[in-house]
Amino acid sequence: MQFTDEGIVLSAQPHGENHAVVNIFTPSAGRVAALVHGGQGKTRQPVIQPGNTVSATWKGRTEDSLGHFSLELVEPRAATLMQDSLALTGLTAATSLLSLCLPERQSLPQLYDATKVLFELMEDSDVWPVIMVKWELGLLSAVGYGLILDRCVASGATLEDGADLTFVSPRSGGAVTYEAGMPYKDRLLPLPPFLIARGEPQVGDMLAGFALTGHFLEERILFPADRQLPDARQRLLTRLQQKYRG
C-alpha cells in the first residue's frame, strides 16, 4: 500500500533512539501517523517540526499498519514563525488541537484548506486570532459537532428573519435570541456577532469566541476521550489577553 500527498506535520514523538512517529494531517487521508526513519537525526528534525508543510509518501504492508513516511519539506512554517512569540503559540495550539481532536484516517479536505489559510495568515497578528476562532468552529463542524448559529433553538427564529441571536446554549450548541435567552443569560455563552457575519470583530468578541469554541471542544471531543484542551491554547489566550487588554 502506498500514497503520496501534501500534509501538515502535527507532532513527532521519539521512537527508539533514532526514529520518530510523526502525525501528519493530509487532505486526502486525514490524520495519519507513521514511522520516520532517522526522525531524531539532524537532517530529519528540521522537516518534522509541527506546522511545517511536507510532501509525504506513506508506505505500509496493509492499510491498517503503522507504515513509514518519506518526507520532503515544502513550506518551513515552523522556522518562519519561530521568532514571533504569539504566532508560534498559535501554531502550537492549532497543531496540538488537530493532534488531539482529529480521528485517524478520515479525509477532511475542507478543514485542511482552512488550516493552510490560517497558517498562511499567521504573520499578520491583527488578523489570524479572529480567523482561528472561525477555524476552531470549522474543526468542531468537521468532526461532527458543529454549532447551529443560524437559528434560535428556543424560538426557531432564523438569522434570515432578522433574529437577534445573542447567546449559545452550552448544552445544545444552538444559538438563542436575546429575548429568549435573557432569563437564562448566566447559564448561556455569549455569541460574538462576527461569527454570524454581523459587525467587525472586537477584541472582546475574539476572546468570547475562543471561550465558546473552547467549551465545545472540551465538552464534546476532549472530555469523552479523557483529554484536556492543550496547554498551548491556554497560553495563547493568556497572551492575547495580555496583548489586547494590557
Add this chain to the structure above:
Amino acid sequence: MPRTPAGPELDRLISLLAKLPGLGPRSAKRAALHLLKKRDGLMAPLAVALKEAAEKVTACSICGNWDSSDPCQICADEDRETGVICVVQEVADLWALERSGAHKGKYHVLGGVISPLDGVGADDLNIASLAQRASAGGVSEIVLALSATVDGQTTAHYLVERLEGLTVDITRLSHGVPVGGELDYLDEGTLAAAMKSRHKA
C-alpha cells in the same frame, strides 16, 4: 532477549548494558565479553568509576550542571563572568558551549524544554531557580541558548515572558547559516530563519 549459557550475573550485565544509548542486545553481549576479557584493565576500573560517579555526582544546586562538587566547578570559578548566564536545555548543551569556548560566563541547565505532547510543563523545568538567580542582582544578561525547534523556541518565549520586568537583558542565539555551510545544501527551514534574522552588513 535469549539468555546466555553463562549464568544470571552475565545475563544481568548484558541486559543492563543493552539499556545504554547506542547499544542493543547484540552489541551489549560484545561489550560484556570485551569487559570480561579486559577484567583488570577495564572492567574493575569501570565498576569503580560507575560506583563513584553514582555516589558523588549530583546536580549543582545553583545551575543544575552535573558535577561531583556542589556548587559545580563552573559556578565556583571566580574567573568567570558572573553577570552573564547562558540558559541551556541539557548538560550536553553546556558541554558543547564549553568546547567552543564562546561563553565565559555562568550557565543554567533547564533539564528539558516545554513539550505538551511529552507532558513536560514549565513547572517540571528548572525555571524557578533561574528567576531567582536573575532577580538576585549582579546579573546583566541572560542568553537563551535553546534548540531551534518549536518546543525549544516556545520555552525561550516563555522565559522571556517570565523574566519580563527584571533589569536584565535577555538575548537569544541567532538561527541561520552554519560555518562551512553552502546555501545550496541547507534545508529550507534554516534558510528561512537565516533570512528572517539577517542584519545590516
